[in-house]
Each structure stands twice: as C-alpha cells, then as structure tokens.
Amino acid sequence: MSIKIYFLGTGTSQGIPIIGSKHPVCLSDNPKDKRLRTSVWVKWDNADFIIDCGPDFRQQMLASGCPKMDALLFTHEHADHTAGLDDIRPFVFKQGALPVYGLARVMENLTMRFGYIFSDKNKYPGAPSVKPTEIDPNKPFLCAEKKIIPIKVSHYGLDVIGYRFATFAYITDMFSIEPEAEAKLRDLDVLVVNALRIEPHPSHLHLDAAIAFAQRVGAKQTFFTHISHKLGFHDEVEPALPKGIHLAYDNLTITL
Numbered sequence: 001m002s003i004k005i006y007f008l009g010t011g012t013s014q015g016i017p018i019i020g021s022k023h024p025v026c027l028s029d030n031p032k033d034k035r036l037r038t039s040v041w042v043k044w045d046n047a048d049f050i051i052d053c054g055p056d057f058r059q060q061m062l063a064s065g066c067p068k069m070d071a072l073l074f075t076h077e078h079a080d081h082t083a084g085l086d087d088i089r090p091f092v093f094k095q096g097a098l099p100v101y102g103l104a105r106v107m108e109n110l111t112m113r114f115g116y117i118f119s120d121k122n123k124y125p126g127a128p129s130v131k132p133t134e135i136d137p138n139k140p141f142l143c144a145e146k147k148i149i150p151i152k153v154s155h156y157g158l159d160v161i162g163y164r165f166a167t168f169a170y171i172t173d174m175f176s177i178e179p180e181a182e183a184k185l186r187d188l189d190v191l192v193v194n195a196l197r198i199e200p201h202p203s204h205l206h207l208d209a210a211i212a213f214a215q216r217v218g219a220k221q222t223f224f225t226h227i228s229h230k231l232g233f234h235d236e237v238e239p240a241l242p243k244g245i246h247l248a249y250d251n252l253t254i255t256l
C-alpha cells in the first residue's frame with residue numbers, strides 16, 4: 001500500500017500574499033511563504049482523491065500535474081474550500097460526471113450556489129456534472145474501493161469533516177473536536193491539521209492549541225495547514241516547532 005500526500009495549498013481563506021498587503025510575510029520572497037487556499041491531493045495506490053476545491057483549484061491542478069480525480073471530498077461549504085468548482089470541467093470532459101462527497105448540508109448549499117452543475121435541468125453543453133454522495137459523519141464509506149473514515153470537528157459551531165485514509169488523517173478548519181471523533185485518530189503516521197496564527201481565534205486552532213492537539217493525537221508526524229500571514233515567516237516558525245511537528249507548504253509531497 002502506498003499513500004502520497006501532495007499539498008496543493010496551505011493558506012487561509014485570503015491566501016498569502018493578501019491582495020494589496022504590505023505585511024512583511026506577504027512581501028516575502030520565500031516560496032514557502034506563498035500559500036494558495038487549503039487543499040490536498042491524496043494518491044492512495046491508484047486512486048486520486050482531492051480534498052476541497054477552492055478558488056485556486058485550476059492553478060493547483062496545473063502545478064501538481066494531477067492526472068485524474070476519482071473523487072472530490074468536501075470538508076465544508078465555505079468559499080475558500082469550494083469556489084473553484086467550475087474548473088473541474090477538464091476532468092468531467094475526460095472522465096464523465098465527477099463523484100463528489102460531503103455532508104447533506106454541504107450538498108444542499110452547493111446545489112443552491114452551483115445549480116447549473118448539480119441539476120440536469122436545462123443543462124448548458126459544456127457545464128460540469130457531478131455525482132453527489134451525502135456522507136454520514138459517523139460512518140466510514142467506500143470510495144474508489146478505499147475505506148475512508150470521516151472525522152467530525154467543529155468550526156465556530158459548524159460541523160466540518162476531516163478524512164482518515166489508513167494511517168493518514170487530514171483535518172482543516174477545526175476549532176474543537178469531541179472525544180468520540182478524536183478517538184478515530186489513533187495510530188497515525190501523518191496528521192494534517194489547521195494552525196491559523198499565533199493569537200487565539202474564534203473558529204480556528206491557533207498555534208499553541210494546534211501543538212497541544214497534535215501532541216494529544218500523537219501521530220508520528222504532524223503538518224500544519226490553513227496558515228495565515230499572522231503565523232509568521234515559514235523559516236522562523238518551522239525550526240521553533242516541537243519534534244515531529246512541521247509547517248506544511250505549497251507543493252510539499254509526503255509519501256507513507
């Protein structure tokens with residue numbers, strides 16, 4: 001079995017740099033300080049899963065060379081995780097309607113915002129098509145013949161779904177987690193979780209809370225994502241992190 005994790009984007013909702021910002025991190029020349037909106041490509045044997053499809057999706061697919069999509073898994077409906085949906089078209093033209101997975105609430109929201117994609121009524125030729133599947137946050141599901149375990153977390157009172165693939169788990173936009181969900185994170189080789197900035201925030205883990213969570217879960221390695229310019233420069237934050245904990249950066253690839 002092999003799992004390859006490709007970080008397509010590791011930035012918070014506005015990305016880094018922020019348009020028009022003169023913040024030193026936004027002005028940094030270091031490629032590791034340039035962060036597209038948070039998304040990841042998980043290649044598990046021959047199955048290609050993409051988690052979330054934000055406004056940078058097209059650019060991310062071009063940069064990564066991802067050849068196909070077996071499924072698109074949504075964590076939640078916020079725009080930084082969904083706004084690139086129209087750009088699935090090249091995959092739909094090659095493969096047919098794209099299987100998409102998410103909570104019932106997320107599918108309803110996307111159907112409202114992207115009716116021309118989710119409905120077959122008066123379909124414009126060339127519009128993308130999807131095959132939606134609602135997931136139960138408490139039940140593992142099979143997707144491209146792989147068992148995927150949903151991990152429910154809370155983001156300012158909104159349920160957000162993380163996903164576990166064998167010994168890898170990906171969680172973004174978490175503020176808190178119930179013990180039953182956290183119990184599904186035992187024996188991980190790699191955990192990815194959000195760490196927004198140094199100061200506390202009402203809907204995201206901040207750095208100290210993310211470190212405490214990572215240490216509780218105890219994965220062999222943890223990578224932080226969904227990062228704001230307010231976390232600081234990559235090259236200053238990374239060396240100060242505890243052993244086994246790292247900042248992810250765009251285009252980083254990890255193989256399990």
Ligand SMILES: [Zn+2]
Nearest residue numbers: 013078080173
């Ligand atoms: Zn987000």
